[in-house]
Amino acid sequence: MRIGVMGGTFDPVHIGHLVIAEEARYQVELDRVMLVPSARPPHKTGTSQAGPEHRLAMLELAVRSNPGLEVSDLEVRREGLSFTIETLRELHRIYGSEAGLFFITGADAILEIMTWKDPEGLLTESQFVVATRPGYPLDRLVEALPEFNSEGEKAAENILFIETPALEISSTEIRNRVAERRPYRYLVPEAVWQYIEENGLYG
Numbered sequence: 001m002r003i004g005v006m007g008g009t010f011d012p013v014h015i016g017h018l019v020i021a022e023e024a025r026y027q028v029e030l031d032r033v034m035l036v037p038s039a040r041p042p043h044k045t046g047t048s049q050a051g052p053e054h055r056l057a058m059l060e061l062a063v064r065s066n067p068g069l070e071v072s073d074l075e076v077r078r079e080g081l082s083f084t085i086e087t088l089r090e091l092h093r094i095y096g097s098e099a100g101l102f103f104i105t106g107a108d109a110i111l112e113i114m115t116w117k118d119p120e121g122l123l124t125e126s127q128f129v130v131a132t133r134p135g136y137p138l139d140r141l142v143e144a145l146p147e148f149n150s151e152g153e154k155a156a157e158n159i160l161f162i163e164t165p166a167l168e169i170s171s172t173e174i175r176n177r178v179a180e181r182r183p184y185r186y187l188v189p190e191a192v193w194q195y196i197e198e199n200g201l202y203g
Helices: 015-027 052-063 084-095 119-125 138-144 171-179 190-199
Strands: 002-008 032-037 069-071 100-106 127-132 159-163
Touching (some): 015 069, 015 127, 015 159, 032 052, 052 069, 084 100, 084 119
Parallel strands (some): 002 100, 032 069, 127 159
16 A cells, blocks of 8 residues: 655645645555644644644545545644654554555755654655655755665655645745735635634634
């Protein structure tokens, strides 16, 4: 089984997230892509967010019509900070050591990999699928990686690069637009827009 794993706060989930997930599923020939909202991200402590129950609900609404995408509450249920390495190890316990895990992330996020918990272990537990836009300088990404994974293998061999449509959308921009009463309706799935409006999020 080939399982894509896409983490993040998804605060809120937007069209850009879903485009990357679907492109990764297609280009890397994944059986499915699991979107895993982070309950307590270690790099974003103290920021204002919708609660995890709201972010889970919005994700479920966003993917309900696509059988290739699903939502996991692993990090929401786990106590303490949400570390990617712990999520990958738990998924291997659930699906078996033979399951292929592919951690999907953006080009900017991969540059911070050395600040994540156990970066060498991350590259042992999974292959990384890095979504880049056309013309993105990949040499910077390779330089940011540890040279070897935790088993002594070349780390760069566990990195797959995919090009995705360049959609300049961010959750921060959407939250700001909601707070400032500017339009954001078509930056998120319709069901997510309705959920934000009905629940008064980010206002």
